[in-house]
Amino acid sequence: MISAMQQQLDFIAYIQRMLVEGEFTATYKYALLHAIADICVEQQNEDQSAPMEIKIDTLVDKFIQLYWNHSMPYAAHSTDIITNTEDMLLKQNSQGQAKFITEIYKLQNAGVKSYNAFKNYQQYNQVISSLRRTFIDGPLWRLQLLSGKEECFLYPHILLGKGREPKRIVLNAGISQCFRRFYDLVVHLSVTEWIEKVQTIKANQTLLGSQSQLQEFLFGSNRTALKVVTPLLIDIQNGLCFYCQKPMNLKNEKETKKTPEIDHFIPFKRYPNDLAHNFVAAHADCNNNKRDHLAAFAHRDRWLEQNLDIHKAEITNKLQPYFYCDADKSLAVSNWAYQVAESSSAKLWLGKNSFEQAKPTAELFTFPNAPQPELNQVAEPAVSLKSVDEALKLPYFPNIKIACGHFKTGDSSDVEYLDAPLGAGKLDPNVHFLARASGNSMNGGKHPILDGDLLLLELITSDRAGSLRGQIVAIERDDISGDGQYLLRKVNKLPNGQYELVAQNPDYEVMIADESMRTFARLKQVVL
Ligand SMILES: [Zn+2]
Structure with a gap:
């Protein structure tokens, strides 16, 4: 295994070489670099050092977003009278026009006025399908051809290439982290070279004005x-x-x-x-x-x-x-x-x-009047946590059931150690632990949580709090006997300052947090 730092240096060197040695007649390689960088930032990958999967259709969609403005007639400095607006499209391929531009132009002429409108367009799927082939056979495959030879630093080419029907690419371990770390640099390089490419295409010379206008047209805010x-x-x-x-x-x-x-x-x-x-x-x-x-x-x-x-x-x-x-x-x-x-x-x-x-905030989010020390007291498991030698083990509390429904009583007297789930990022047995979900109230939405699911949770302590708004949080309160009760809900702040606890399953009513409740742990992920 190479170190993360070495990989980041290799990443920069690779991007530089790609821009010089890659062979492209269209602007697609810039778009693809930009697209992957955007997706790495937009798609939450819990473990940034793990391989990251990106669906081909997500990339095709991203291409359409990036090329949307490019597919409008460019009129800024034209002195010739051009009657056909298609002649006013900037060429993005030195041998004709890029297919993405032609197809998006058609969409715009069919009345789809913005990328956002396209997302809701009834023929969305057909459009994506019609461009998928171009995308797979072209940029996806060619991006990593350096001086004519495959060098798959970003993602393996297995299953790519002519005649294949891949559904996704998988970024190699650590690559998504490199894109997140160097997003500004990658996007700046790809945009700068992209503009240069558009300027050097001969067919564009009559349409073009100064570079600043071109940049605003291609990449400006609306x-x-x-x-x-x-x-x-x-x-x-x-x-x-x-x-x-x-x-x-x-x-x-x-x-x-x-x-x-x-x-x-x-x-x-x-x-x-x-x-x-x-x-x-x-x-x-x-x-x-x-x-x-x-x-x-x-x-x-x-x-x-x-x-x-x-x-x-x-x-x-x-x-x-x-x-x-x-x-x-x-x-x-x-x-x-x-x-x-x-x-x-x-x-x-x-x-x-x-x-x-910029340093991590220590803002701790608690419900009104929640006594802080008590939180830590209960949060700390009763047994001492051993230091872990070989494979990382996390404490698992079989008697704590994180209720998805109504508060359930549990205690931390029993603890076992299970292997830490792979691909969950940096874990610390003093902070991270495992417990099972119980009940059905979180069975809904994009990421349903089912009865019996093993949950990876992170204790909320004053040094790793941050804002909890919109996150799924295990909430604790004491029952009459003083034992802890636990409930899993999404936390929202209301305009009047109260917090509401929302279940993902609409059959369960929203609860309003009261003084007896404390935020206990945040849900990191369901362990598969
Ligand atoms: Zn002001």
Whole structure:
């Protein structure tokens, strides 16, 4: 096994070689690099050092997203009178046109106005199918041909190639972590070279103007659609700037510094895709001062509360026609951005010219009046945890049943040791433990939890708390005899400050957290 650091160096070297030695007549290799990088950030992979699976259809969908704006007529600097708008499409292949562009152009002419509209298009599956072959035979296979020879550093080629029908690729162990770590660099390189390629294609010369305009056209944020975001966010924020919380100037246009502007909460430069839940309204000067910095943790928590919690549905409803709406994806992207910032000790923007150092927060989330020491007391298993020598073992508490339904009594007097599940990331027997689910209330949604499932849980301690909003959490309370009772629910904060505990199975009613309850452990995953 090579070390993670060596692998990261090899990764950078490989990407550099790929850009030089790869042979492409179309711009697909840039799109594929960009696509894989995006997916690594958007798709939560619990264990970042493990191999990561990506569905071919997810990649094809991502290609359509990336090429969407590229498939509109480019008119900026054209002096010739062009009557056929198809002639105003920039060529993305030196020998004709890239098939993705042609197909997306057709879609747009059939009335599908945005990528988000395409996601809900009734012929979505047919479109994906029609482009899958092109994708598999072209970029997926060719990306890793360096100077004509296969070098499968990113993913194995087994099952790829002409005539095959692969459903997925699997990124080699550690590769998704490299993409997350070096996302900015990979995307910047691929976009820069992509633009250069478009400029050098002869057939594009008559259409093209300056590079800055081309960049804005191909990779800019959708400025026109941003106009619809402003009134919504002004309303949600009661006219206050998201960052400094002071009133924005909604009337006097002379004082432009205080005029509301739309800011990408996770900066567009960091993650160049418009996601509806990523917008906040801020003073022009606050926005300019923040530039491409990530905002401080206090702002992050407020953003989570405003856009992913209280106003989540409203934002989706209002912005759906214009922007891609996926609150889970927004959350995954922000988690990624803050993780990278923490690991590189980046400076986070607090306010005008002031910064804080990115380090893990110690914000502990508890329900009102939950006594902190008690939490730790009960959380600590009664037996001492041995240090583990060979294969990592985790404590398993057969008598604790994490109830999926109603609170169930359990105790931690009995403990066994089981092998730590593979692919679950860094585990620590002092923090991570196993227990079984019991009941049916979490049997629903995208990731159902079934009666009897073995759960990998992480104790919530003051040094690994973070925000628990939207997460699945084991909640504890004492029964009359003083024994612990445990319940698994998703936690949401309500506008009135209370917390609601939501079951994934709609047959179970939402509970409101009360003072007797404490957050005990967060669910890491169901062990298969
Ligand atoms: Zn402000």
